[in-house]
Each structure stands twice: as structure tokens, then as C-alpha cells.
Amino acid sequence: MSLLIKGGRLVDPTQELDGELDLLIEEGVVARIGPDLEPGEVEATGGEVRDATGLVVTPGWIDMHIHLREPGEEYKETVATGTAAAAAGGFTAVACMANTVPVNDNRSVTEHILGEAERAGYARVHPIGAVSKGQQGEELAEIAEMVSAGVVAVSDDGLPVANSALMRRALEYAQHFDIPVIQHAQDLELSAGGVMHEGEWSTRLGLPGWPGAAEDIVVARDVLLTEDSGGRYHVAHLSTARALDLVRQAKARGLRVTCEVTPHHLLLTDRLVADSGFSPDVKMNPPLRSEDDREALIAGLIDGTVDAIASDHAPHHRDEKDVEFSLAPFGIIGLETNLALCYDRLVRPGLITLSRLVELFSTGPARLLGVPGGSLAPGSVADVTLFDPEAKITVAAESFRSKSRNTPFEGWTLRGQPVGTIVGGRPVEFPS
């Protein structure tokens, strides 16, 4: 069965393509790219031709950092609802963190997640295993076992790997499988009690601050450990200018150090805690930082220091969030707003090119995690995202496929609407 996507603007940084090109998919892989591919043959063999005029066609988007909450907290999200949200948001694949209940530190949890993903069929799911057993930060989890079940990286995300010796061993051991160790960089003592970035706004609001140094210190230590161990180290949701500098320097020294940033850290700052009147939907970990930090992250997108954008989609039930700011759980959701936010606020104003955005949301994550996708080069798996760059949307959490509603972007008007995903050559149908 073949599928011809005609008339769209095809953007693929791996082939340096950006133009009106047709895309022919056969047997689940990219067969051919070219101008004005002939539909006759496709139609004759019972294939489908799809008109993509006015749409952007890119390698499938991958959100490399989300929380699906299954198993254990299905009242917040499930594999099915989370992947439906991913598909609706234009994602063909997601990587889900291990802090479920129980923790994904073993084959059976990994297989459960993969089984549910298969059943739902909305997007590829790449589980990330825990670094330590039970995310207790003490003993290494059975990484080989998890990798054989399908885990693509390890992380104790939600918590840092605080113990330096454990971090060192994780970086060493993960090299057997050529997978990255993803760090949630947070010094638990320095950030203790903190509920927002420490700075002018925490001072004004009287909220306990969480200094940027709590992140920087962990990244600095880990870069030094990586230098000795030679492993692959990835910083999750990097949020400070100084941590970004540490990554930049590590890269310059040839270390295999990478990082991701979130749309909210790229677009929002700590001031929003005041402007929103203490809205728990602007509380996340790491916290929204200062304007200087935000500008540094944008610069990191431009100069290539940042390898990926990921949402850190962290669903929480309305009742859990509808409490005092200090008591609310950390985290916001992002799968259904990522694309529009980044296209409208980063690409449209000309901060980065569309091609660079595709790199950050597709090629980069695919390469980092060593998973299929990230390219539309002939022979690649046919994971494709289509979106309408002109369509205007107003963010309305009520319409989300996600089970949760905790977004700080409610009511934002943006341009850029996902119109469909194709996974392995098959157009994804998701609940409307």
C-alpha cells in the first residue's frame, strides 16, 4: 500500500530540503521525494493520494520527555490518552519517563507500557528506564534487561541522580548499550522548600526560592564525570543560562553531552507567577527562570547548543492542582501545545528557521535516543507530521485529548495547527 503526499512544503534538515516537494511512501518507508510526483501509478495500484497544499510536511515529531503516568496514576493520564494527545499535537513518537507507580525499573513495566501503546496505536512509545532500582538513588537498575525489553535511555527523572558515585557508575554502565543517561539536574538541598525560581519575583511574592545554582551544580559535576567515564550524558529540561554554558563548553571539549529545553522555559519567566496571581499552572520543576535565562536558552537554540525541545508533559489531576501554589504538585502538560507554541513564537518571529525547529523536535530526539524517524531520506521509516502553518488556534484545555488540563497557555492565540501524523506509513486516526 502506497501513499503520495502532494503539494506540501516539505522540510527535512537531514537532506537540507525545504520546498514544495511530494513525498511517496511505500511499504511503510519513504520511497521517493521529488517535485510533481505522478499520482497515476499510485492510484492505479490502489494507493492513496493526499493533497497537502498549504501544509508543512516534516519528519515525524518526537517528544523525548513526557510522563504517561501509567502504570499507577491512570487518573492523571494513561498510555492511550497520552498518546492520543501526542498524535493530536503532531507527534509520531514520545519517550516516557520511568517515574510511574511502580517505577519502570524492570521488564514487566516496560512491556506493559509498550503493550498499551501498541493497543492504542496513536504513536510510537519509547520507554525510558530508571537509572536506579525504584528510583531510590542507591543501586543500579537492571538496565540490560530493560533495554532488551525496549528501553531507549535511562533516567530517574522526577528526581535527580544525586549520588555522585551512582552517576559515575550509570554513565559507565550505560555505555554497554550506547544509551544516554538523562539527568534531572536538581541539587535537593539547595532547592529544598523552593517552589519558584529564586530572584526578584520570589522576593516580591515571599515564596521560597529555588536558585539556578541548584541546577548548575549538578550539571557541572556530571560533565566532569562524563569527561572521565566517556559516556553519553543528557540534561533534561535545562533551564538556566549557566547550565547551558556548561553544556556548550562540554560540547566544545568533545564530550558527548546534550540537552533539551522545554517550550515553557523558552517562552515564560518567573514573573508569570505574580502576573497569573499564583496560578498553580505556572508551577513546574525546574521552575520558570529569569528573563536572562530565557534569552540564553533562545540563544542556545540558535547556536546549536540545544539538541532538542521536549515538553516535559506532566499531567496532574485538577483537584491536585487546585490548591495553594506552595502545595500544588510541580508540572504542566505540553503535548497539544508544543507545535503551535514553538512555530508561532520561535519560527514566525524569525528566531529560528522551520528547518531548525524540525531538527529540535524530530531529528535531534531521534538521534539522541537512537530511535527510528527524524528523517525523510528514502529508505527511512515513514513517520511524518503534517501541519497547517497559517491556521489560527486558541488554546483551550477543555478540548485536550490528555486527561489533564494543567497548562499555563490557556487562551493563547497561536498560528500552527497539526493536521495529521503518519506512523510507519499509516495515517493515524485519533479521537477528535
Added chain:
Amino acid sequence: MSTEFHWSRKDLLGIAELEPEEITAVLDAAESFQEVSARAIKKVPTLRGQTVVNLFFEASTRTRSSFEIAQKRLSADGLNFSVSGSSLTKGESLVDTALTLQAMAPDLIVIRHAYPGAPQMLARRLAAGVINAGDGAHEHPTQALLDALTIRERKGRLDGLKVAIIGDIEHCRVVRSNIHLLTKMGSEVVVAGPRTMMPAAIAKLGVTVSYDLDEAIADADVIMMLRIQLERQSKMLFPSTREYFRLFGLTRARLQAAKDDVIIMHPGPMNRGVEIASDVADGSDSVILEQVSNGVAIRMAVLYLLAGVRQAVA
């Protein structure tokens, strides 16, 4: 009518959002209410039939008593709704508490809460007027207003004064409201305390920062001493009360650096011998008890103004 000024707020959540005219209006109204407290019959019927709930999530005998007396003098029906224990323990959520209260149709709610923003949360959900009686280290507007009234009475003005605020600038609940109020009204504010208790970027609030008591109180017209919470020792913020007193305790000898007519304030309760020596606390410069009586007048004024707006809207 001397001005076109109209009070239009349903809630008093903080000083940060007030205009100078609004601050002056509360202070002026409070001056009239002082007269009520001086009468033999210390009661006026103004808020007859108005229900005021004192919702205290933290114990605060002083603030609550002050609000209660203010309510009684205005003939309001005050109801104490104390939520014992910390909110961290699993209890009813603030939202549910709010809805429960709403069902009782109160006119005003006075809230004291450990966490910043809790009064805002209530105000967004309730038709009742909300008065912030302290939300964590965020704001404590009636305390700042009563301090300002005390200063204005003694100095005749607020502008052009040098006010030194000494102590735990980071955690003390009265600091931010006082800084906002005094800077809005034209005072020069110096904050001083140990570096471990000085919040980030405090200078952005328009104050001068000092780490030296003597420097901070030099030529001061007003010195506000803050309460040191002794449990902070365990948080590595200062090694001992003895050492704190040595660095930042106000003594008669050190007071020489201030102006001759300096006044000494303290929001209470005091730790004698920790932040302030007894002879200073009880000395002729001290206006600490005036602060307490002015607290009642300020709270009467605030209750009166907010109740009026609520009636006008209803």
C-alpha cells in the same frame, strides 16, 4: 468633599497593588475610628448585620484579636473559623473550605495563611470581600497600614523619612508590605540583617540594603525591628541568638547613631534580648504599644471601606 477619590476595592490582598491615595484614605479613615475607641461606648452600628469570618490557618493571637475587636466596635458579627494544624496534613482543601464558607454567605473574610497567594485564591472564588491578614512571607497589609499610621501620627508625614527595617528580611511576614507602603509614600527605606536572611534582589523593591546595624540606623527617623523566629537556627541561618544579638540586636548604646527623635517599632511578639534590648523596647522612643492600638483603628477602617464597596456592588 475634598477629593474625587472613591474607594472601589472589594478585597485588600496586599499593599503592592494600592495607589498612594488609597493608602492615605485608609489612614485618614483610621484616624476617625480612633475616636470611636476613645469613647465610653466603644461601638458604632456601622456594620450591623454584616458577617465577618476570621479564617485563620495559622495561630495568630494578636492579629486575630485586633480584627475581632475591630469587628465588635463596628457591630459586625464576627465568626472565628480556625483551621488547626498545618495545611500540609491532609485535610479539607482550601477550595472546599472556601465553598463551605460561601454557603454561609459571609460579607467579609479575614484570612491568615502560611502560604503566599492563598488570599488571592479565595478572592477569585468568593463573592465576599477578602482581607489578607498575612499570607506567608508575602503580604500583611493591615500591619503595614498600622505601622504607617503610627509613623504619621508621630512624625506628621511619611515622605522624606528614613526608615530602617532590621532583622529577618527574607522570612518576616511584615517586611514586603512595609517596603511597598513606605516607598510608595516617599520614605527612604533601608533594610539590614544577616546576609543569610536577605532575599535575592531585594534592592529591586526600591530599598537600600545594608548588612550593618549601625550603618542602617544612622540618622534614621524610624527603626522597625523584626521578630527573629528562633526555629530558624536549625536552618543554618544564624548560629545562636547570642551571636544574633551581638550583630543585630538593638541596644541603647547603638541607638545613639539614630536621630534624637527616632521612634522604635516592633510588630510583636518581641524576643527581648535577641533582636531588641528590654530598655529600648520599654524606653520613651518605643511606640510598640501605639502600634497595637492603631491596629484596631486600621482594621476598623479596612472593614468599613470594604463592606461599603460590597454593599454598593450588591
Added chain:
Amino acid sequence: MPRIRSLENPLANRRTILDAEQMQRVIRRMAGEIVEKRGGTDDLVLVGIRTRGVPLSEQIRDYIREMEGVELPLGVLDINLYRDDLSTVAQYPEVKESRLPGPIDDQIVVLCDDVLFTGRTIRAALDALIDYGRPRSVRLVVMADRGFRELPIQPDIVGHKISTKRSEMVEVRFEEVDGSCGVDVIETGEGE
């Protein structure tokens, strides 16, 4: 019932009832009546209700001093805290001090106000007075009585009785407050 200053509404249809000179004559007559009814000045205390009862009470005191050579004690009453309608607070947030010249127990208090209308202001003033003590009696003196009473309250001495329509407003002006003297009736066009 918030009063509207006529200056804010120049198009209002205004007719003058008393000019400055006539008003002075009326006040002088009222001062005389007070003394006459009391049969002297013993135990009299004048109390003006803010705002325009205050200059009225002052002028009455002056005339009595002129006529009798006696300086009557003079007080000021702010009735804001005694109103029966809190919704006026937002418009008039100022609460001014009430100041009585001394204990009013066993005194004869002469309450002075500019316009008697619904009677609610006087009701409030009576409540306020009682909080200060127990006068032997209270007398009410008003510059203008325009009718439309909502409470059973009647004046003892009236400067000028004016028949008005609901839609009209009576304004008593004093030099000290308004820059001129006189009594006007103004058609507001805001009748029921």
C-alpha cells in the same frame, strides 16, 4: 440617596428660594426661636451635622452670642458610621471625626442640619448622639424642610418649608463650604 452637587450639572434647572440676605434673616430668626422656646440659653448645646449643618450651627451660635451675649457650646457630628445604607461608603469613603464640646448628659441638644428630607440622616444622628450620652432632650433645627419623610421625624424649628417634587433637589449653600450663600431648588430630571 447621594447628593449631587449642582455645579456638576450646569444644565440643571435652578430656581432660587432664598438669596444670601434672606437666608441670613432666616437664620437670625431661627436663633431667636431657639432661645425663645427654651426661655433662655441654659443647658443648650448646639450640634451641627456634617457637612452643612456645621456652618448653620456656627451661624446660629454667632447670632445667639450677638443677641444674648452667651457663647453656646458647639459640637460636630459625623453620621457616616450610623447610616442605614452602607452602599454610600464607596462614594464617600471619608469618615470625619465627631467632636462634642463635653458631656451631653442632661443637656438640651439642638441638632442643626441643612435640609430635612427622608429623615434618615436625623435618625442616624440621634443614634450617634445617644452613644455619647443621655441628653435631657434633643431639638431639631433645619434650614429647609422639603417633605417626603420616610421616618416619623419632624423638626422643631424650620427656616423655610419648600414644597418640592421627588425629581427636585434642594440645595443649601454656605460661604464656608460652597463659596456662596442661598437656598435653591434644582430640577434634576431624575425623578421616579
